[in-house]
Each structure stands twice: as structure tokens, then as C-alpha cells.
Amino acid sequence: MSEREEVAPPVAAVRELALEGEAAVGTPVAIPPRTVAERTRRVVLFSFMIVVALLYLVPFVYTVATSLKTQAEAAAGFDLWPDRASLSAYREIWSREDLSFVTFFKNSLILATSITVITLFLATLGGYAFARLRFPLREPLFLLVLGTLMIPDQLRLVPVYLMMVDFPITGWNLTQTLHGYVFFGSSIALATSLFLMRQYFLTIPKDYEEAAKLDGAGYFKTYWRIMLPLAAPAVAAVAILTFQGIWNEFFWANLLLTGDNSNYTVQMGLVQFRFQYQTLWPQLMAATTIAIIPVLVVYVFFQRYFVAGVAAAGVKG
Amino acid sequence: MAVQAGRARRLPSLGGERLREAGVGYAFVLIPLGVFVLLQLYPMAYAFYVSAHEWGGIEGNLGYVGLDNYRELRHDEAFWTWPPARATALWNTVYYALLVVPLQMTLGLTLALLVNQAIRGRTFFRSAYYFPALVSSAAASAIALYLLSADGLVNAVISAILGRDFTHPWFGDADTALESIIVLDAWTTSGTMMLFYLAALQSVPVDVYEAAAIDKAGTWRTFWKITFPLLKPAHFFVAVVSVIGALKFFDQAFIISTGSGGPAGSTMTAVLYVYTVTIKEFNYGYGATVGVVLFLIIFTITLAQRLLFGRSEIVY
Numbered sequence: 001m002s003e004r005e006e007v008a009p010p011v012a013a014v015r016e017l018a019l020e021g022e023a024a025v026g027t028p029v030a031i032p033p034r035t036v037a038e039r040t041r042r043v044v045l046f047s048f049m050i051v052v053a054l055l056y057l058v059p060f061v062y063t064v065a066t067s068l069k070t071q072a073e074a075a076a077g078f079d080l081w082p083d084r085a086s087l088s089a090y091r092e093i094w095s096r097e098d099l100s101f102v103t104f105f106k107n108s109l110i111l112a113t114s115i116t117v118i119t120l121f122l123a124t125l126g127g128y129a130f131a132r133l134r135f136p137l138r139e140p141l142f143l144l145v146l147g148t149l150m151i152p153d154q155l156r157l158v159p160v161y162l163m164m165v166d167f168p169i170t171g172w173n174l175t176q177t178l179h180g181y182v183f184f185g186s187s188i189a190l191a192t193s194l195f196l197m198r199q200y201f202l203t204i205p206k207d208y209e210e211a212a213k214l215d216g217a218g219y220f221k222t223y224w225r226i227m228l229p230l231a232a233p234a235v236a237a238v239a240i241l242t243f244q245g246i247w248n249e250f251f252w253a254n255l256l257l258t259g260d261n262s263n264y265t266v267q268m269g270l271v272q273f274r275f276q277y278q279t280l281w282p283q284l285m286a287a288t289t290i291a292i293i294p295v296l297v298v299y300v301f302f303q304r305y306f307v308a309g310v311a312a313a314g315v316k317g
Numbered sequence: 318m319a320v321q322a323g324r325a326r327r328l329p330s331l332g333g334e335r336l337r338e339a340g341v342g343y344a345f346v347l348i349p350l351g352v353f354v355l356l357q358l359y360p361m362a363y364a365f366y367v368s369a370h371e372w373g374g375i376e377g378n379l380g381y382v383g384l385d386n387y388r389e390l391r392h393d394e395a396f397w398t399w400p401p402a403r404a405t406a407l408w409n410t411v412y413y414a415l416l417v418v419p420l421q422m423t424l425g426l427t428l429a430l431l432v433n434q435a436i437r438g439r440t441f442f443r444s445a446y447y448f449p450a451l452v453s454s455a456a457a458s459a460i461a462l463y464l465l466s467a468d469g470l471v472n473a474v475i476s477a478i479l480g481r482d483f484t485h486p487w488f489g490d491a492d493t494a495l496e497s498i499i500v501l502d503a504w505t506t507s508g509t510m511m512l513f514y515l516a517a518l519q520s521v522p523v524d525v526y527e528a529a530a531i532d533k534a535g536t537w538r539t540f541w542k543i544t545f546p547l548l549k550p551a552h553f554f555v556a557v558v559s560v561i562g563a564l565k566f567f568d569q570a571f572i573i574s575t576g577s578g579g580p581a582g583s584t585m586t587a588v589l590y591v592y593t594v595t596i597k598e599f600n601y602g603y604g605a606t607v608g609v610v611l612f613l614i615i616f617t618i619t620l621a622q623r624l625l626f627g628r629s630e631i632v633y
Contacts (some may be wrong), residue, residue, distance in 0.1 A: 049431055056445050059464055163360060238622065284459055
């Protein structure tokens with residue numbers, strides 16, 4: 001497929017990403033409303049948008065509020081805010097004997113960080129090669145990478161499980177271990193990340209590399225010192241999306257890590273807590289809040305990369 | 318085709334330079350390709366292999382059985398029935414997809430149109446609408462379980478409106494469990510669909526709208542006659558993403574039903590069925606078979622969508 005054919009939502013977003021500065025997905029300039037009818041229309045529309053925003057956000061406010069209540073208060077009624085906010089629910093789940101959220105939090109952090117670093121390195125290296133270096137079979141190999149996106153998880157469930165329990169040749173059991181999950185998890189966001197990086201590298205003018213070449217820089221140095229810094233917005237988008245994707249990931253974590261409590265992720269801990277303690281709402285909502293906060297923080301700080309990145313790569317489980 | 322190590326000595330000739338570039342190219346894509354082959358392509362082939370064997374969790378591979386597993390699946394009433402009936406894994410999934418896909422697309426497009434206007438607080442609205450999409454399936458499920466429990470907030474609001482006690486257990490009743498999950502998923506995925514549509518709306522050239530304005534076309538007319546048709550690639554893209562997502566739907570059903578697919582099989586999805594057969598019943602051969610059949614179904618649907626909507630410019 002040629003570059004010209006790829007004018008579509010994902011690629012448009014990559015270009016937006018390339019245009020640093022203004023918010024990744026921009027909008028037309030504001031035109032002041034003229035007539036009374038137009039004004040009324042806008043007020044109605046604005047009110048409608050507020051109502052929808054409330055519908056989208058109130059559940060989260062309520063979640064946090066409940067996590068700050070005591071068991072008795074949560075059972076008693078539906079105050080949107082607790083009478084006396086307390087962190088007792090958090091304290092209870094943070095270091096329980098059976099389900100210790102401090103351990104889960106640490107595990108999730110380790111897994112999400114290491115998989116993000118691995119994905120970043122492989123995706124930028126591969127993306128650069130597919131975008132810029134000429135080698136035989138480049139296009140078919142790239143199509144192969146995209147083709148792996150068509151392989152659904154349900155098809156891989158059994159073979160991946162069998163493989164991870166008894167790894168070919170070595171006979172390792174890679175289930176119930178963090179390094180096993182890191183190994184497998186590195187494949188989860190790789191194809192979309194590599195695609196996104198390649199698209200981005202294609203938008204960078206060739207002059208930079210030619211200048212580097214004249215200076216006698218080799219390919220790796222060109223990639224590391226020239227291309228990578230130039231691709232910073234895309235690198236940020238890939239990093240953030242991968243981190244969020246792995247932090248939130250449940251399907252494979254549940255399949256590969258179930259068994260040994262001390263290796264659970266926050267998401268698994270949250271689910272186990274619900275399975276075992278059904279309606280301890282303040283604690284469950286505290287666990288939910290803990291599961292949400294890191295992605296919320298990342299989102300608040302790196303929103304614009306998020307928006308363009310999601311639109312560009314379509315990474316979201 | 319010559320493959321050469323990345324650290325080759327620099328050669329002065331043009332041919333040598335080409336060779337070197339190719340060598341470096343292969344070296345750079347080697348590990349990613351290795352990962353894809355090992356963790357994507359090999360498992361895919363392996364799934365077909367396992368599905369042709371009697372393969373148990375304790376006994377291991379008990380030998381080649383040809384298409385026996387597939388024949389068994391044809392008469393498996395937990396997987397599907399003819400005529401279609403609810404509470405079977407396949408039809409639950411189809412029902413889910415039929416409801417959730419249009420819902421996600423409509424919501425996504427509506428939200429995108431709303432936040433694409435030049436309106437005060439645009440950034441806030443975008444963030445607000447996208448926020449549920451940010452949250453993990455586990456967290457979203459926990460929140461839904463809380464809000465929709467028999468004495469939860471949703472029922473409290475309904476009680477207040479009706480003026481009488483309303484304590485319907487949304488996830489505890491086979492008639493509303495899957496439907497409640499559909500609403501939950503529409504809520505959490507609409508933000509992502511909004512971003513896809515928003516990116517597409519941004520790439521509609523402004524002069525198209527200017528032309529419409531000169532022709533004095535109304536907002537509604539402009540939308541249906543111009544914007545909507547121009548969004549065709551986006552519709553295709555969103556539809557594909559949405560359908561594929563619906564067919565691999567697992568997390569929420571697993572979490573909300575405590576892994577059982579209940580009540581009364583109402584939330585047993587196709588993937589949950591693969592999981593149950595494999596992990597709980599240790600029937601690997603059969604689990605792989607269900608996986609292969611699902612893959613073939615998804616593949617056919619994607620192909621059909623592609624043929625129906627014409628060749629799309631979108632890569633995947």
C-alpha cells in the first residue's frame with residue numbers, strides 16, 4: 001500500500017501528533033453566535049453536554065466518596081459525600097494478609113513499567129527500520145506485523161497457556177511469575193506501537209538523516225541521536241498508551257498469573273476482593289480507586305498524547 | 318537477498334552501502350519479528366494443532382482425533398443451538414454485539430459532534446466523555462456492581478422517581494444481566510469511539526462546509542448530506558473495532574458473574590466459554606477448537622465488512 005492511500009482517521013491523528021503545540025486534535029475557530037435562535041440553541045446544547053458529562057463522571061465521584069465512608073455509613077444511605085471522611089477502607093486493604101494491595105500495586109508498577117520500556121525500544125527500532133531502511137521483503141514483513149493484529153485473543157488463549165506452562169525446548173513454567181508475564185506482555189501492545197512509530201517516522205523529513213550521514217553517523221546512532229528525539233511526541237504517546245494498557249490489562253494477567261497471590265496485579269486483586277468479599281463496598285471502592293489513580297495521573301499530565309495516540313493507534317482493550 | 322551482520326565494516330562502494338543498510342534493517346526488525354512469530358503466529362498454528370487432538374490438563378496430549386472436537390462442538394448446546402437461543406455462548410455474544418455495536422457507534426459519533434463544536438469548555442467535555450474509557454475493565458465492573466446492586470444508587474434513584482421501593486438486582490436476574498453489561502460497555506467505550514470520530518471530523522476539509530454554508534444548507538441537512546457520508550472510512554473503522562471488541566468480550570462478564578457466566582448462563586460469552594472449557598474443565602483440545610471456530614467467524618465477518626464497505630484506506 002502506498003502512503004497516499006492511507007489518509008484516514010488513524011493517520012490523520014499521527015499528523016496531528018506531528019504538529020506539536022496546539023492540542024493534538026484541534027477544532028475550527030469559534031464563531032460568535034449571532035441570532036437569538038442561535039443563542040438559545042447553544043444554551044440548550046451546552047446544558048445537554050453538562051448533563052451527559054455528569055452522567056459520565058458522577059459514578060467516579062461516588063466511587064471515591066464511598067471509599068472514604070465506613071461500612072455502616074455506606075450501608076445507611078446515598079449521601080454523595082461522607083459525613084466524616086476516613087481512610088480506614090484504604091488502610092484495611094493496603095496490607096491485608098490474604099490480599100495485600102501494596103504488593104499488587106508494586107507488581108502492577110513493575111510489570112507496566114518494564115513492558116513499556118521493552119515495547120518502546122522494540123517499536124521505535126522496528127518502526128524506524130520499516131519507515132526508513134531499505135531491505136528486501138520490507139513491505140511483506142510489515143504487512144505480517146499488521147496481520148498479527150487480526151489474530152484474536154480467544155484463538156491464542158489455549159496455545160499461549162500451554163506454551164507458558166511448558167515452554168518449548170526449555171520446559172520452563174512461565175505462569176504465575178512476573179518475568180513470564182513481562183515476556184508475554186511485551187507482545188500485547190507491540191504491533192500497534194510499531195505501526196504508530198513507523199507512521200510517525202514517515203512524517204519526519206529525510207534531511208535530518210542525510211545531515212547525520214554526512215557527519216559519518218551510523219544507522220544506530222542516527223536512530224538514537226536524531227530520529228528518536230525528533231519522534232518524541234509519538235514516543236510519549238506509545239509510552240503512555242502501553243503503560244495504561246498494561247496497567248489495566250486483565251485477560252492475560254488472569255490467565256497467566258492466577259495461583260500465587262503475591263504475584264497478582266492491582267486489577268486481579270480488585271477482582272479477587274470482589275469474588276471473596278462481595279459487598280464490602282467501602283473497601284471495594286477503595287481498591288477501585290487505587291486501580292484508577294495511576295492512569296488518571298498519567299492522563300491529566302499527558303492528555304494530548306493520549307488523545308492523538310488513541311486515535312492513531314486504536315489501542316484500547 | 319544477502320543478510321549481513323549489523324556491525325559490518327563500512328564499504329566504500331554503493332552496493333556495499335545497500336548491503337549494509339539491508340543488514341541493519343534486518344537487525345532492527347529481528348527482535349520484534351521474533352516476538353510476533355513466537356507469541357502470535359506460532360500460537361495461532363499451535364491452536365489448530367491442539368484442536369485436532371484429544372488434549373487434557375492432566376493426561377496431556379492423548380493423540381490425534383481429526384475433526385472429532387469440531388463435530389462435538391456442532392452439537393454442543395452450551396455453545397450454540399439452532400434455532401438461536403439465549404444462554405448459549407455464541408448467541409449471547411451475537412446478541413451482545415448486535416446491541417453494543419450500534420450503541421457505541423451512535424454514542425461515539427454524537428459525543429464527537431458535540432465536542433467538535435466551537436463551544437466553551439470543550440477541553441473539559443472531551444476529558445469528561447473520555448474518562449470512563451481510561452478506566453480498567455475491572456474497575457468499571459466494580460463500579461457497575463456497586464451502582465446496580467439491589468440496594469445501589471441506580472435503584473435508589475428509580476425508587477425516588479417511582480415513589481416506591483425498587484430493588485431489582487440488575488446483574489442477578491438473567492433477563493437484565495447481559496443488558497446491564499451492554500450499558501456498562503457503551504459507557505466505557507464511547508469515549509474511545511468519540512476520539513476515532515473526532516480525528517475523522519478534523520480531517521474533513523473546511524471548504525466543504527463553506528460550500529454548504531453558501532448553499533444555505535441547514536445544520537441537520539449538512540450533517541446527513543455532507544458530514545455523515547464523508548465519515549464513511551471512520552464508520553468502517555469504528556465498526557470493525559467495535560465488532561472485534563464485542564466478539565472478544567470477556568472481562569466484564571467474567572468479573573460480574575464471578576467467572577460463572579450466570580445467572581442461568583445469561584452472561585456466558587464465547588470467550589468465557591473457551592476459558593471455562595480450558596481452565597476449569599482442563600479440556601485443552603476442545604478449548605482450542607472453540608477458539609479456532611471463533612477466529613474463523615471473526616475472520617469471515619471482517620472480510621464481509623471489508624467487501625460491503627469497499628476497500629478502506631485504513632490499514633487495519
